Amino acid sequence: xxxxxxxxxxxxxxxxxxxxxxxxxxxxxxxxxxxxxxxxxxxxxxxxxxxxxxxxxxxxxxxxxxxxxxxxxxxxxxxxxxxxxxxxxxxxxxxxxxxxxxxxxxxxxxxxxxxxxxxxxxxxxxxxxxxxxxxxxxxxxxxxxxxxxxxxxxxxxxxxxxxxxxxxxxxxxxxxxxxxxxxxxxxxxxxxxxxxxxxxxxxxxxxxxxxxxxxxxxxxxxxxxxxxxxxxxxxxxxxxxxxxxxxxxxxxxxxxxxxxxxxxxxxxxxxxxxxxxxxxxxxxxxxxxxxxxxxxxxxxxxxxxxxxxxxxxxxxxxxxxxxxxxxxxxxxxxxxxxxxxxxxxxxxxxxxxxxxxxxxxxxxxxxxxxxxxxxxxxxxxxxxxxxxxxxxxxxxxxxxxxxxxxxxxxxxxxxxxxxxxxxxxxxxxxxxxxxxxxxxxxxxxxxxxxxxxxxxxxxxxxxxxxxxxx
Numbered sequence: 340x341x342x343x344x345x346x347x348x349x350x351x352x353x354x355x356x357x358x359x360x361x362x363x364x365x366x367x368x369x370x371x372x373x374x375x376x377x378x379x380x381x382x383x384x385x386x387x388x389x390x391x392x393x394x395x396x397x398x399x400x401x402x403x404x405x406x407x408x409x410x411x412x413x414x415x416x417x418x419x420x421x422x423x424x425x426x427x428x429x430x431x432x433x434x435x436x437x438x439x440x441x442x443x444x445x446x447x448x449x450x451x452x453x454x455x456x457x458x459x460x461x462x463x464x465x466x467x468x469x470x471x472x473x474x475x476x477x478x479x480x481x482x483x484x485x486x487x488x489x490x491x492x493x494x495x496x497x498x499x500x501x502x503x504x505x506x507x508x509x510x511x512x513x514x515x516x517x518x519x520x521x522x523x524x525x526x527x528x529x530x531x532x533x534x535x536x537x538x539x540x541x542x543x544x545x546x547x548x549x550x551x552x553x554x555x556x557x558x559x560x561x562x563x564x565x566x567x568x569x570x571x572x573x574x575x576x577x578x579x580x581x582x583x584x585x586x587x588x589x590x591x592x593x594x595x596x597x598x599x600x601x602x603x604x605x606x607x608x609x610x611x612x613x614x615x616x617x618x619x620x621x622x623x624x625x626x627x628x629x630x631x632x633x634x635x636x637x638x639x640x641x642x643x644x645x646x647x648x649x650x651x652x653x654x655x656x657x658x659x660x661x662x663x664x665x666x667x668x669x670x671x672x673x674x675x676x677x678x679x680x681x682x683x684x685x686x687x688x689x690x691x692x693x694x695x696x697x698x699x700x701x702x703x704x705x706x707x708x709x710x711x712x713x714x715x716x717x718x719x720x721x722x723x724x725x726x727x728x729x730x731x732x733x734x735x736x737x738x739x740x741x742x743x744x745x746x747x748x749x750x751x752x753x754x755x756x757x758x759x760x761x762x763x764x765x766x767x768x769x770x771x772x773x774x775x776x777x778x779x780x781x782x783x784x785x786x787x788x789x790x791x792x793x794x795x796x797x798x799x800x801x802x803x804x805x806x807x808x809x
Contacts, residue, residue, distance in 0.1 A: 345389065347633045347672035350374040354481060355677070361396070361699040361713035361720060362583065363678045366686040368697040370396045371780055372468040373422035373677050374430075375615075377445065379462040389464075390414050394422025396678075397700030401717050402596035410738035410804045411728070412717035415591065415600040419467055419607065419774050424736040425704040425712075426463075427495040427748055430616060431744045432706045434623055438751050442509040449625040451652045453758030456625040463615075463628065464665070468636040468676035469742050471604025473589045477646035478641035479580070480559045561639050565589035565602040566573070573792045585647065588793050599795055604648040607633065612652040612664050613779065619745045619772055621779040622760050626661030632668040637675035645669055662782040702736050706765070709735060728733070739804055742769045757769075764785050770802040 340348070354372055361682045363370050375393040380386070391567050405416055413421075437455055446455040470476045470661040524541040559579045567573050575581055589602040600802075601609075614627025621627070633649065650666045658664075675682060699720050702712040712735040713720040714777065722732040733740050749761070766772050774780060787794055 341670075341673070343634045343672040344674055345669040346376060346464060346466055346670075347468075347636050347674045349376065349389055349391055349676065350394065350468075351674065353394055357394075357703060357711065359702065360711075361697075361701040363683065366683065366688060366694075367406060367691055368695055369679075369680040369683040370678050370697040371398050371418040372396050372466075372636075372678070373418035373424040374466045375422055375630075376464045376466065377671075378462045378464055380462075380690060382460075392463075393422050393426035393704040394424075394483045395419070395425055395700065396697070399419050399642050399698065399700065399716075400591045400598045400600045403599055404546055404596060405717065406806065408601070408801050410742065410802070411726075411733045411740075412730070413700070413714055413734050413737055414598070416714065416717065416718065417472065417591065417600075417603055418700075419465075419603040420703050421700050421736070422465075423606075423610075424741070425702045426615065426660060427741055428616055428736055428744065429704040431741070434495075434620065435505075435713065435748050440750070443556055448608045451625055451758070453623065454625045454754070454755050455623055455760075457628065458690055462631045464632045465615075465630040465635070466604075466634045468679060470561055470635055470640055470645060471603035471607055471648070472591065472646065473604030474563075474587065475584055475604040475607075475645040476561055476563045476639075477583045477585050478561050478637075478639060478644040480561060509576055524533070524750055535758075563589065564592050566592060566597070568793045568795060570603075574580050585644075586651065590795070594711045599797065601794065605794075607784065608649050608651045609791070610656050610668055611649060612658065612662065613782055614662070618776040618779045619742070621776045622758050622772075623748070624661075627665075627779075627782070629665035630667045631665075632670060635669070636679075637671070637673055638679065640671050642669065642671070652786060655786055657785050659778040659781045660757075661778060686688040702734065712736060725756075738769060738802075739807075742772075742804075745772070745807065768803045768805050770799060773802070 350372065353374070373395050374391050377390045377392045379388040379390070388678045395418045397420075399416045401412065401414055401416075406412065413424075433444045433446055434455060437446040437448075445458055445461050447458045448454075449456040462696050470478070560583060562582060566586070566589055568590055572584055572587055573586075574583050588605050589597050591600045591602060610630065612627075614621075614629055616624060616628045633645075633647065634702070646669060649669065652664050653666060655664055678697075680696075683694050699713055699715045702714070703710055714734045715721075718727060718732045719734060754762075760775055760777055765777060766775055
C-alpha cells in the first residue's frame with residue numbers, strides 16, 4: 340500500500356468510527372472530508388506511527404452579513420478549514436500538557452524563554468478527500484469526463500474568446516449575436532455555499548442550423564465556484580479552458596451573497612509560509628508549524644495545478660526568525676471517500692430528489708473533553724433561534740471558544756515564564772492578542788506585500804470581542 344493510501348485509509352477509518360450525527364443521509368447527501376495526522380518517527384526513521392489528531396467535514400460558508408462581532412459563528416465550514424481549526428484546538432491542549440510537564444505532549448521546551456517546539460520526530464500531514472477549492476481545482480478535464488462547455492464552432496473560437504477577454508466575459512442579456520448558456524458544474528468540482536452545483540453563465544455563439552459535425556469540442560477545465568477577489572484581475576469567462584485565470588486569490592461564494600472567506604487553495608498556500616498554528620499559539624511557539632505533506636483522495640486531480648496553487652509563496656523573503664517557506668510534498672491516494680458525491684450517486688434512487696451537499700459540518704479532534712462538535716449554519720447543530728448568541732450555541736472551534744482556550748492556557752503560565760511577546764502588555768481583546776504576536780504579524784506582512792496584496796482584511800470590528808463576563 341502506498342503512503343498516500345495508508346494516510347487516506349486511516350482518515351476514513353476515523354471518520355467511520357464517529358457517530359452518525361452530522362454525516363450525510365445515504366443516497367441523498369454528500370460531503371467533503373479533511374484531516375490532520377501526527378507522524379511520530381523513531382530514531383533514524385526505523386518506526387513510524389501515524390495518528391489522526393483532527394478531522395473536519397463540510398462544504399458551506401456564511402455571507403458577510405451573517406458574520407458576528409462576538410466571534411461566536413463559524414464563517415467558513417469547508418472541510419479543510421474545520422480540520423485546521425480542530426487541529427488548533429488539539430495543539431492548545433498539547434501546549435497545556437507540556438506546561439504541566441507531560442512528556443507525552445508533542446511539544447518540548449525550546450532555548451527561548453516561554454517558547455516551545457515540536458519534539459524530535461514529530462511532524463504533521465494534511466489530508467483532503469478532494470482537490471481544495473479555488474486555484475488547485477482549475478484543472479484540465481479528460482475526454483471521459485462530462486464537459487461543462489458546449490461545442491463552439493471552430494471559425495468562431497477566436498472571435499468569441501477575444502470578445503470575452505475585452506469585456507471581462509460578461510455580456511448583457513439583451514446584446515445581439517449570442518445567448519447566455521447556463522452551465523452546470525459537478526459539485527465535486529466546484530463547491531458553493533448553498534448549492535450542490537456551481538452554475539456559471541457564459542456567452543456562447545450558437546447557430547441552430549449548424550450541423551453537429553461543423554462544431555468542435557474545445558479543451559475544457561474543471562471549474563471552481565470561488566470568485567476572484569474584488570479589485571484584482573477577473574476570470575475571462577471564455578469558452579473551454581479560457582473560462583478561468585489561474586494563480587489568483589479567490590473568495591468562496593455564500594448563501595446568495597459574497598463572503599470574506601478565501602478559498603482553501605489560498606489558505607493552504609498561506610500556511611506554507613505562516614504555518615497552520617495561527618497567531619495566538621505563535622506566542623508560545625519557537626516558529627511556525629508546517630505540514631510536511633498534503634494528501635488528496637481519489638477525485639479529479641492535477642499534480643501541476645495543485646503544486647501551482649500551494650507553492651505560490653515559494654519565493655517569499657525577509658521572513659522573521661522561526662518562519663520560512665515549507666512547500667509540502669503533494670500526493671494523491673487511489674482511495675475515494677465513502678460520502679463523496681460520486682459515491683453517493685449510485686445509491687440515489689428516482690423520486691428522492693436531487694443529491695445535495697450535507698448542511699452540517701463535523702469537527703473532531705484528539706482532546707480529552709468533548710472531542711466531537713457538529714454545526715450547521717455556523718452554530719451548533721440543533722440550537723434554536725432563541726439560543727443564538729448564548730455560549731450554548733457556539734461551536735467549540737469558533738473564534739471566541741478558541742480564544743477562551745488560549746486564555747486558559749495563558750492562565751497556567753507563571754509571569755516569569757511568559758514569552759517576550761506577552762510580557763508587560765495590557766491586552767484584553769482577541770484583536771489585541773493577535774496583533775501582539777509580532778513575529779507572526781511581520782511574516783504575514785511580508786506575505787501580503789510580496790505575494791497576496793489583494794488578500795482581504797477582516798473588519799477590525801469583528802475581532803474586538805473579549806473574554807466572556809463571569
